[in-house]
Amino acid sequence: MQPDTHPLLSRRPFTEKGKVVSAREAVELIRTGDAVATGGFVGIGFAEHLAVALEERFLETGEPRDLTLMYAAGQGDGKSRGLNHFGHEGLVKKVIGGHWGLVPALQRLAIEGHIQAWNLPQGVISHLFRDIAAGKPGTLTRVGLGTFVDPRLGGGKINDITTEDRVTLLPIDGEEYLFYPALPLQVALLRGTTADTLGNVTMEREALVLESLAIATAVRNSGGVVIVQVERLAERGTLSPKDVRIPGVLVDCIVICEEPEHHWQTFSTAYNPAFSGEIKAPMAAPERMPLSARKIIARRAAFELAANSVVNLGIGMPEGISSVASEERILELLTLTAEPGVIGGLPAGGLNFGAALNTQAIIDQPAQFDFYDGGGLDIAFLGMAQVDAEGNVNVSRFGKRLAGAGGFINISQNARKVVFMGTFTASREELAIIDGALRLPAGGARKFVAEVEQRTFSGQLAARDEKPVRYVTERCVFELTTAGLALVEIAPGVELERDILAQMDFTPLMPRPLQPMDARIFRPEPMGLREELLAMPLKSRFHFAPDEDLLFINFENLRIASHADIDAIRDTVEALLAPLGRRVYAYVNYDHFRIDDHLLAAYSEMVHDLEYRFYHRVTRYTTSSFMRRKLGHALEARAVAPHIYESADEARQHLKDGEP
Known part of the structure; x- marks a missing residue:
């Protein structure tokens, strides 16, 4: 049975240019109770102009209300932009999101129990958009097993008022899978660069293409309204068909952004043609990192690299790998990737995260997660906030602070090798290096705990699959075994009892004499990794x-x-x-x-x-x-x-x- 067309489309306030409307006219089409899907990654590809217009309408009129919001990647700046415009009581009723760390306004509503809320893996939501578009009942995958998304461990529900199951366990031929059911979507809020009067949309100045096509198709096939924010308008028939990322048959409204600050390429950069692949920029070497805890961790982690590896670098501590790889002259021996669709080049950090300089290719996000979920990543470097004796890792929730999983679950569960990176304790004090040996600061909150608050990575599942997993800190290195976490390396100058065991809530396995961490890590000169990788x-x-x-x-x-x-x-x-x-x-x-x-x-x-x-x-x-x-x-x-x-x-x- 075909879905009914959105009832307001029959009387939409179109101009003589067909589908072109103002932002306010477009958001007037959003009804109370609608399910809204938004595209974006941090600030890349997010329709800020439309979000501002929707917020203004709600604050002025109290309408629309009780929206269901669904998004894959984190979309915000950690303050007021992005999906923070949706963070008003009454505007949203349900939120299904992949990452929550950049949207404190929505976080507050979820933590305080004002909305029903779920945190599901970013890659799963990205694929779910595509499956909704195809009319499938939902997404079937192993992604999320053994984590907080598993229905036996909470099903991704964020608070007590969230009772609806968005994940179910589904055994097939003796193997466990998770099923994420589809839901109809009534509104898409998307972004592009250029649109013609027929609604065809190109993305030549965008740093990513994301899941825009999947969302537009899902909403169109659900009978909803597809609204796209663009920078400029072209006459019909003037766009190259190979450049069109969202065909006009899927688009109902085109909004020309009237405020340049609402259409920055990222939330940090107004426009960089090297991010969108329009030019190849001269690659200035990243500034050499000082010899600090961050560099020590990145250097030790870099020893896990192999030539010709396809690599994913997480945000935060793993970004240091890029600097070390540049210093060691090995960047050209690797292919760095980022989950929203970047392959090759040098991934950017901060509020530019998701973009990259001089990429080889920019593909859509569902395709990138196809590659990741199928085992295409040779190695992933990810952060860690809490680790327990089973090797479980938490990066997603700490008391009332909700970061969310983002792509972490997809990546850590399916990469062939995983290296978690982080300081041994949470301390702001700087360590000292004297004659190649560490002098450690006192104190700091413990990261190696009896039980993680939330399981974002399942050590038991990884050990069962015999996945190589390392946990790298500035003072020691652990590895995952079938019996749990094992301490395998210790830094020079570190005392085992005082500096490691006394600072943990459990005693790790120590199955063999401890190896010293490579002495080159603690010296200021380059380590000679290029020669080793080419060996x-x-x-x-x-x-x-x-x-x-x-x-x-x-x-x-x-x-x-x-x-x-x-x-x-x-x-x-x-x-x-x-x-x-x-x-x-x-x-x-x-x-x-x-x-x-x-x-x-x-x-x-x-x-x-x-x-x-x-x-x-x-x-x-x-x-x-x-x-x-x-x-x-x-x-x-x-x-x-x-x-x-x-x-x-x-x-x-x-x-x-x-x-x-």
Whole structure:
């Protein structure tokens, strides 16, 4: 059954230009009880002119009332702009939102119980717009399982007066899914750059295209009214069809913005053509960060990067990754992305967040979340406010402060690897670094707590899926295991009992000797990450020639910086040689090989073990006299033949002749 057309459209106050009306005339079409969908990301793409007109109408007349508001991304400046114009008692009755941190006026109404309110994942709402457009019953996904959105953990309801279920558990073939039901939408408030008199809309000066098409189609197919704010008007037939983002058949009203400040490209920038992809701007290197807690955390997190990775950077602490990547000359080796649809380039921060300089592509937000939800992200760097012993993370709610999840749930649940970043305690005091060791401030609110207030990330679900997860702070690093949170690294100068365990509400697992955090992190000079990222993958360093029964190991330019590196070498050799069931010959290239002093004993023990189990004889070589002495002494201490040759020819010549 087709929905009825919005009843006021038959007597709309159109001008001789067809669909062009004033902002006040457009918002007069919004009726009490309507469901309104808005597009935008922070200030990008938000129809500020229409929101101001709607607020003025309500304050003057008391109409419309009891609206249902639905939006995906946070749309506001944390003060008075954006969806804060909707923050009046009586104007809205229900709000379904993805992020609440930028809309304190709506936050207050929700926290105080004046409205029914839900916080659902940003990507789910983005997809729900598309599913409403297609006439589907709702959105079926695994996104939200094990978090506060899961109906077993609250179903995304924000207060006690919110009783309607917006999420249900739906098992299919033994697998758990969440179902988010569709709802009809009567009004769309959207934004573009240029419209023709037929209502076709382009977005050439917009930094994002978001879910505008999905919202317009959803409202049009629900029988509602689609209102689009633009900067300028063109004659019919003059717009390139490939540039049209919202076709005129979906649009009922075009409003030319009469106030330039109501159509800024972002809430921080009036207009930057590099944000909209109209030009490629010279890429000035970001200002080098001072050696602070923020930089220490970003540097340690950057060690988790791999060349050619597709990366998502969250807002706040993770933004430091960009600065470190620039300093280390590795930005060009990565593809940075942002959830509203930016691929490539350098993501912006603050109230410009969501935009990027010199992007490779700007796609719509539902498509970006298709990519994210399907596992397209290699690694995500996200903030953390609270962490508990199971590895659960809270970034969404703290007492009466409601931040909301935004895209956090989609991203953290589906990225192949996740790195959470944050200071160990919430303290404004600055740490000091003396001779490469930390001197920590006293006090600070605890972040590692017995139980998080709200579960925005499920450690149990991630551990079950064997997802690699790290929690990086300035004083230590944790990793997620199937048994819970494990402490694996500690910063120089930090005392385990005083500075870590005494500042936590639980005792983490410590399954092996603690590794020191890389000493380079705490020094002012660059760390040399580019060389490491471009280094040969470990598996490519081993070549077995069965006709000679010879294993060649190429450790040239390899750096051993952790016990995990040692374990990886042992595992690679075992996987290669154990199936043979016999011993082989081996020779090893140690040219430009590096190993931290504290790892020499463990490395030599690993070499001794492999030699005992798998090798007839091993010869080694390096052109570095220093490394010959350093490694030779370590091997001798483990009863391994210590002689290391100066060249590959010498090592190969003496491999099978019985000489040492």
